[in-house]
Amino acid sequence: MADVARAAGVSVASVSNYLNHRPYMTEAMRARIAAAVADLGYQVDAAARNLRSGQTRLLKLSIPDLRQLYFAELAEDFLAQARAHGYGVIVESTSNNRDRELESVRSMGTRLADGLILSPQLMTHGDEPMLAGDWPLVVLGERLFDAPAPHVAIGNRAGAKAVVRHLLAAGCRRIAVVGGVRAALPARPAAVGLPGAPAGAPAELSSGVVRTRAFLDAMREAGAPVDARLIAEPEGWGSQDGRRAVRRLLDAGERFDAVFALNDLLAWGVLRGLRDRGLRVPEDVRVVGFDNLDESAAMSPSLTTVDPHRRQIARLAVESLLAQIEEGRRAPAGTIEVPASLVCRESSPAR
Amino acid sequence: MADVARAAGVSVASVSNYLNHRPYMTEAMRARIAAAVADLGYQVDAAARNLRSGQTRLLKLSIPDLRQLYFAELAEDFLAQARAHGYGVIVESTSNNRDRELESVRSMGTRLADGLILSPQLMTHGDEPMLAGDWPLVVLGERLFDAPAPHVAIGNRAGAKAVVRHLLAAGCRRIAVVGGVRAALPARPAAVGLPGAPAGAPAELSSGVVRTRAFLDAMREAGAPVDARLIAEPEGWGSQDGRRAVRRLLDAGERFDAVFALNDLLAWGVLRGLRDRGLRVPEDVRVVGFDNLDESAAMSPSLTTVDPHRRQIARLAVESLLAQIEEGRRAPAGTIEVPASLVCRESSPAR
DNA sequence: CTGAAAGCGCTAACAA
DNA sequence: TTGTTAGCGCTTTCAG
Numbered sequence: 001m002a003d004v005a006r007a008a009g010v011s012v013a014s015v016s017n018y019l020n021h022r023p024y025m026t027e028a029m030r031a032r033i034a035a036a037v038a039d040l041g042y043q044v045d046a047a048a049r050n051l052r053s054g055q056t057r058l059l060k061l062s063i064p065d066l067r068q069l070y071f072a073e074l075a076e077d078f079l080a081q082a083r084a085h086g087y088g089v090i091v092e093s094t095s096n097n098r099d100r101e102l103e104s105v106r107s108m109g110t111r112l113a114d115g116l117i118l119s120p121q122l123m124t125h126g127d128e129p130m131l132a133g134d135w136p137l138v139v140l141g142e143r144l145f146d147a148p149a150p151h152v153a154i155g156n157r158a159g160a161k162a163v164v165r166h167l168l169a170a171g172c173r174r175i176a177v178v179g180g181v182r183a184a185l186p187a188r189p190a191a192v193g194l195p196g197a198p199a200g201a202p203a204e205l206s207s208g209v210v211r212t213r214a215f216l217d218a219m220r221e222a223g224a225p226v227d228a229r230l231i232a233e234p235e236g237w238g239s240q241d242g243r244r245a246v247r248r249l250l251d252a253g254e255r256f257d258a259v260f261a262l263n264d265l266l267a268w269g270v271l272r273g274l275r276d277r278g279l280r281v282p283e284d285v286r287v288v289g290f291d292n293l294d295e296s297a298a299m300s301p302s303l304t305t306v307d308p309h310r311r312q313i314a315r316l317a318v319e320s321l322l323a324q325i326e327e328g329r330r331a332p333a334g335t336i337e338v339p340a341s342l343v344c345r346e347s348s349p350a351r
Numbered sequence: 352m353a354d355v356a357r358a359a360g361v362s363v364a365s366v367s368n369y370l371n372h373r374p375y376m377t378e379a380m381r382a383r384i385a386a387a388v389a390d391l392g393y394q395v396d397a398a399a400r401n402l403r404s405g406q407t408r409l410l411k412l413s414i415p416d417l418r419q420l421y422f423a424e425l426a427e428d429f430l431a432q433a434r435a436h437g438y439g440v441i442v443e444s445t446s447n448n449r450d451r452e453l454e455s456v457r458s459m460g461t462r463l464a465d466g467l468i469l470s471p472q473l474m475t476h477g478d479e480p481m482l483a484g485d486w487p488l489v490v491l492g493e494r495l496f497d498a499p500a501p502h503v504a505i506g507n508r509a510g511a512k513a514v515v516r517h518l519l520a521a522g523c524r525r526i527a528v529v530g531g532v533r534a535a536l537p538a539r540p541a542a543v544g545l546p547g548a549p550a551g552a553p554a555e556l557s558s559g560v561v562r563t564r565a566f567l568d569a570m571r572e573a574g575a576p577v578d579a580r581l582i583a584e585p586e587g588w589g590s591q592d593g594r595r596a597v598r599r600l601l602d603a604g605e606r607f608d609a610v611f612a613l614n615d616l617l618a619w620g621v622l623r624g625l626r627d628r629g630l631r632v633p634e635d636v637r638v639v640g641f642d643n644l645d646e647s648a649a650m651s652p653s654l655t656t657v658d659p660h661r662r663q664i665a666r667l668a669v670e671s672l673l674a675q676i677e678e679g680r681r682a683p684a685g686t687i688e689v690p691a692s693l694v695c696r697e698s699s700p701a702r
Numbered sequence: 703c704t705g706a707a708a709g710c711g712c713t714a715a716c717a718a
Numbered sequence: 719t720t721g722t723t724a725g726c727g728c729t730t731t732c733a734g
Contacts, residue, residue, distance in 0.1 A: 001711065011721040016713060024719060043460035047401035048711030051726050056398065058441070058463075065427065067645055072423035076416065079444045088463070090409070091442040093430045109394035112409075112439070239649045265646075272651040294418055298590045300623040352727065362705040367729055375703055399727030402710050
């Protein structure tokens with residue numbers, strides 16, 4: 001910087017002012033500095049700027065796994081949002097590993113990033129103290145625990161309601177839920193230890209619980225009965241799991257005229273499972289997913305699914321985070337729920 | 352750090368030594384410092400460390416688009432590799448935007464990251480000077496231009512060869528290539544402006560050209576004839592494009608007993624396109640893809656495809672980059688090709 | 703083995 | 719408006 005100042009015949013302070021787009025500077029000086037910068041090919045040293053300014057213009061995004069299309073698409077939306085605001089993003093994939101999840105939180109103390117967008121998967125009640133602090137934080141996904149920070153949530157209720165309304169209007173009476181969690185049924189009130197759930201229930205199950213409840217509520221509101229036998233609990237949330245789950249339903253002799261798969265991958269598998277058994281979609285069975293992945297629009301039949309509006313989720317989360325960074329402190333806890341909406345395609349057309 | 356030193360009754364230098372795991376320190380002192388660090392909840396300030404040490408322990412990964420499953424899976428492998436070495440990763444998605452691609456290179460001058468892994472998509476001949484410099488760099492993907500840095504390449508030739516061998520051994524005689532580029536045919540030598548290619552041919556096309564050539568070479572080596580009419584050029588490289596391309600072939604009355612789709616998404620579409628027309632896979636037509644995406648193993652029929660060994664690509668790229676960082680300078684240009692191999696599944700079983 | 707002290711390159715008070 | 723200067727928190731000689 002000193003070199004630039006010398007070359008331009010000004011002080012380093014002026015160079016700094018120029019570099020930081022500060023006003024009150026003669027056009028002549030601005031031009032001279034610009035020339036010197038170009039001449040010398042000068043670029044600000046990020047480390048020095050970070051140290052002095054106390055900011056890095058870097059955000060950290062902590063998500064379970066980029067290989068899950070949902071998170072890849074979400075991450076892409078975050079990168080775009082962050083860039084729009086001049087921020088870079090350190091992506092951390094926690095691979096469904098609790099320690100890594102905690103570590104990515106703990107390391108915020110080094111102030112490598114100005115704020116964290118955390119999509120917790122395995123943190124649970126009791127971990128709240130880990131998140132204590134005044135550094136900017138936004139939590140994503142289901143509310144697994146009472147994080148002391150703003151929480152941007154998927155509109156599970158709105159989504160489930162739209163699905164139920166759509167399917168009932170289409171004349172469906174027996175709706176199977178693939179990815180559902182039986183323990184969420186009112187008869188057996190929300191279990192403490194969900195069956196098969198490791199300590200610190202994974203968000204897969206949690207998403208399952210939340211969406212199952214949302215579905216049940218929507219059905220109740222609509223006055224439609226729910227048959228517990230149609231709630232299929234797959235082993236995981238991949239397409240193979242959906243395929244197996246729907247086959248099991250069929251093998252058990254269950255009859256249904258619609259399947260609500262609680263995420264798109266499950267729905268992809270359901271589509272395959274139904275085809276395996278010679279059932280036509282949507283004629284024999286309608287299928288609705290949840291996530292609205294890009295590929296879901298491209299498949300055959302194209303998938304009717306709930307669009308959680310990822311882009312808006314990303315926008316709200318980044319905006320909240322930047323506001324916190326600006327303020328210099330954590331915003332109060334509170335949930336911002338982005339209403340989800342239904343996208344009707346071939347697997348369950350609007351009419 | 353001064354606080355820690357005071358609390359432990361030692362000098363800041365000793366604290367620094369402790370924090371950086373330097374040897375020659377009495378066990379007692381180590382323990383005292385550890386206690387003080389724990390007591391005060393001290394964490395190193397990254398900005399200060401970066402400034403002083405001249406390193407950030409951050410890598411930058413610049414890829415076209417996380418929504419493309421291939422890159423998402425690749426990115427995940429990079430994150431894992433980087434973490435294994437104690438590095439974080441700034442992910443930059445260039446969205447097929449040449450300016451962003453160049454910008455992500457240019458910004459390396461700020462030394463925010465210690466090195467760059469660049470998967471160029473739109474840079475082209477003439478852009479080499481942009482990459483000049485002594486900072487650590489590894490280029491990924493097809494060799495679009497002569498980057499002055501190590502280049503980790505996908506084993507297109509080995510992959511194509513394995514596919515050709517496999518299909519010929521299975522008795523296939525008319526192999527369609529979806530995603531192929533006619534201009535790569537020897538009759539019309541490599542065109543300067545590929546049809547439909549914007550200036551600075553996108554890597555999609557380049558991958559297409561490279562893989563088409565690899566296929567043609569493999570066919571020639573095997574003494575098998577190639578029918579130019581079976582080279583289908585889709586509009587893009589998504590599943591929809593594959594579906595349309597195979598339909599067009601069928602509509603044109605072409606007959607073929609195998610399809611080599613130059614990436615998995617195209618192959619997914621080909622599978623659908625064939626099903627649309629009542630053709631069975633693999634009985635009527637065998638289908639082979641390229642990429643070995645996770646989901647390709649889960650679909651129905653599961654996809655036979657070329658595995659580029661992404662994990663190894665990530666490992667080699669990160670290792671080269673870290674070696675450069677260690678050395679303090681750019682490694683010489685040169686290509687490391689990771690041999691690809693075939694994974695046989697239902698869409699074209701081994702026998 | 704331990705401690706004192708000199709900066710790393712920049713920003714922001716403050717003075718002019 | 720522009721220039722001078724004191725650190726930001728850490729690492730790393732170099733003496734002891």
